[in-house]
Amino acid sequence: MASAEDDLIARYFRPLATHAGALGLIDDAAILAASGEDIVVTTDAIVEGVHFLPDDPPETLARKALRVNLSDLAAKGATPAGFVLTLALRDINEAWLAPFAQALGEDAAAFGCPLLGGDTVSTPGPLMISVTIFGKLPTGTMVRRDGAKPGDIIAVTGTIGDAALGLACLKGKKLLDDASACEALIARYRTPQPRNALAEAVRTHASAAMDISDGLAGDLAKLCAASKVSATVEASAIPLSDQARRILSSGTAGIEMLIAGGDDYEVLCTVPENRWAAFREAAGRVAVAVAGIGRVQKGNTAPVFLDVSGMPIAMKRLSYSHF
Amino acid sequence: MASAEDDLIARYFRPLATHAGALGLIDDAAILAASGEDIVVTTDAIVEGVHFLPDDPPETLARKALRVNLSDLAAKGATPAGFVLTLALRDINEAWLAPFAQALGEDAAAFGCPLLGGDTVSTPGPLMISVTIFGKLPTGTMVRRDGAKPGDIIAVTGTIGDAALGLACLKGKKLLDDASACEALIARYRTPQPRNALAEAVRTHASAAMDISDGLAGDLAKLCAASKVSATVEASAIPLSDQARRILSSGTAGIEMLIAGGDDYEVLCTVPENRWAAFREAAGRVAVAVAGIGRVQKGNTAPVFLDVSGMPIAMKRLSYSHF
The missing domain is CATH 3.90.650.10 (PurM-like C-terminal domain)
Structure with a gap:
């Protein structure tokens, strides 16, 4: 009864959804509770043949997709809080998905940035991995691009x-x-x-x-x-x-x-x-x-x-x- | 000096970034302030040839990409707060982008859901539009999938x-x-x-x-x-x-x-x-x-x-x- 996408989520990505707000990925949405902090949001996608090469290994792709976003949080002064993942796949290839999810989970744990939700879509074209990441910081303290002063x-x-x-x-x-x-x-x-x-x-x-x-x-x-x-x-x-x-x-x-x-x-x-x-x-x-x-x-x-x-x-x- | 992507953002998407936290899209990240509410997060992508047809007009694609996500917020009981957009494009086609951004801005205004940020990437493959949307609701009140009881x-x-x-x-x-x-x-x-x-x-x-x-x-x-x-x-x-x-x-x-x-x-x-x-x-x-x-x-x-x-x-x- 469950679709191929449901199976894939249950098998590979549910173990990464360690945050209570992810609701085990069984819902359509996740909950990000904020107690007075600002939530910093940023998004970066990587596309096969553009941002990575077709024979790059799934482990490094998983890490790169998450880390290019973690890097934005670092520069903004924010602490990682979680991410959502959109994965556009040509097919469901277990030999690719298993190491991808494994490496993604390792990085999510290492950086304290759990998977909150996502969408897996079929594409006839290149593989694409899009991450939207959330960080937290005290209200009003995000480091912006526009504060540089002469002499700095x-x-x-x-x-x-x-x-x-x-x-x-x-x-x-x-x-x-x-x-x-x-x-x-x-x-x-x-x-x-x-x-x-x-x-x-x-x-x-x-x-x-x-x-x-x-x-x-x-x-x-x-x-x-x-x-x-x-x-x-x-x-x-x-x-x-x-x-x-x-x-x-x-x-x-x-x-x-x-x-x-x-x-x-x-x-x-x-x-x-x-x-x-x-x-x-x-x-x-x-x-x-x-x-x-x-x-x-x-x-x-x-x-x-x-x-x-x-x-x-x-x-x-x-x-x-x-x- | 500005890249093609910067030009595209300035021309078409900056006018949609009406939320103060979007920082006019000149920064790498946006700020979502939460004053004690829960933030509901959900993401849905649409891919050319899979979720829409190659000759679907840009206006309806913009609306569909946002609305399939707004629909998730409606079902969860949340009020729209903003969204980030990832756009994978084969090329920068002004005749397509102008009506796309126009319609997206109209919907963002109509549903009170401003653009907060995004990423525009080049792809050799099908057009893909991915939206991550944020909603707000009182803490603990998100309507989940798992609360149905016999007799309801x-x-x-x-x-x-x-x-x-x-x-x-x-x-x-x-x-x-x-x-x-x-x-x-x-x-x-x-x-x-x-x-x-x-x-x-x-x-x-x-x-x-x-x-x-x-x-x-x-x-x-x-x-x-x-x-x-x-x-x-x-x-x-x-x-x-x-x-x-x-x-x-x-x-x-x-x-x-x-x-x-x-x-x-x-x-x-x-x-x-x-x-x-x-x-x-x-x-x-x-x-x-x-x-x-x-x-x-x-x-x-x-x-x-x-x-x-x-x-x-x-x-x-x-x-x-x-x-």
Whole structure:
């Protein structure tokens, strides 16, 4: 009597619905109780052939779909509260669904972000995974894009550009003669590391923040535009992985590929100078690497990236666009 | 400098983001403030070639994508609070986007349900529109699927089966020699009429409720399974439109097509007998037609639909499945 969709939900996704408000996924809706906090809502979808490759494994797809959304919550200063999942599938393939749901459940548990509900639809086209995520924070404390002030220090977490290099590796570009280095970059593309541990520090100290999904250069330009400011960035201060440094030295890729590529899912934020020491200390306590890379400037021009000699780096494009 | 996606958002969707928490869509996230109420969350996606036809007009697609979600809120007894939209597009086609956004904005205003945020992604495949919607209601008052008790009256709103007949018309099935009757049925398929006006009456009087999206028979079976009960329905009591009655009389379609077809987006609920008069009166006050069609029964078998002679109607399937 139960439909194929009901079976699929019962078998694979009910175990992930650990939140009381999910009602075990037997209802049409979930309940999110809020006791005076603000609920932060954001949504991001990934599409086969656009945001991931057809042979990416189901485990990493599950993690990526959730983590690109967790990354938004981290940048907004919010604590994860739960998510709903829309899955567009060509068919019901147990060999794909079982590891997908398993990995999704592991991440949901690890990040304290339970499945609240969802919709599974049939599609004749590419696989698509859409997540809408909810976070909580004290009323009025969400860190917005539009609060950067001239003089603020521009900071990023982790290292920049690895995912773009990983994608280039997956597409067959010969960047390094070192298979394990390529594997490390591919892992950064397939499995982002959202910086949710940093959320409280961002909320406490940052004047503006967003996560980097379309490339540092383009996303900083968006933050500056929202804040009605400009910025200068010292390219040499941008934190890079060993692999990225070696690729830059070898000349198989340039800095533009790293800062205008996508999929970093690091936090980009601006911190007032008098908060910088406290921010760094708070980041240290949660073991998230942060680096100051430049300054917010007055003006309304696009951010300028300076090379070691202080000259602006010319870029053909600031960010990745799928259209 | 702005990407094609940014332009698209600014031009078509920013005017719809009338809620302060949407932050004019310039941020990565929206804020949903909750002052002690429960927030009800539900999500439904529609896919080209599966839930709608490639030549369905953009205006009706916009309305359908939002309304299938509004219908869930109505059945849960919740007041609309806002929605996020994920749009997977093959290309940026202004001739399609302009009327889509216009109609979506009209519905958002009419139902008091502003756009809070979203994601626009490129896809090589079919158009897909996914909505996650939020409603509010007093803590603990969401009407669930699992509260039906033996003896409760089973009620539905509006008329049943028109959308399934409309879809058959669109697919070229000759049901009636009357173009305007077909047009009326097609309009029911393309533009559902969610019963949000009834939400308070449902919340006040119903013991269980859900909206009918996959067919009355199958959805009643789901409600019964969740409530651990069975049901009997008098097929003759099921409210039908004039067009549906004429088709049944002419014999070009049978009752199974009406009650096992999909896309009704009417409310199905169960009401304790001692609440029935008050429920009908409350429905009358908001001008939503409700009809009692049967009774909840003890047991765990699938609901039985009885013909005028009191004999069970044999059905090959209870509901529509896309897989």
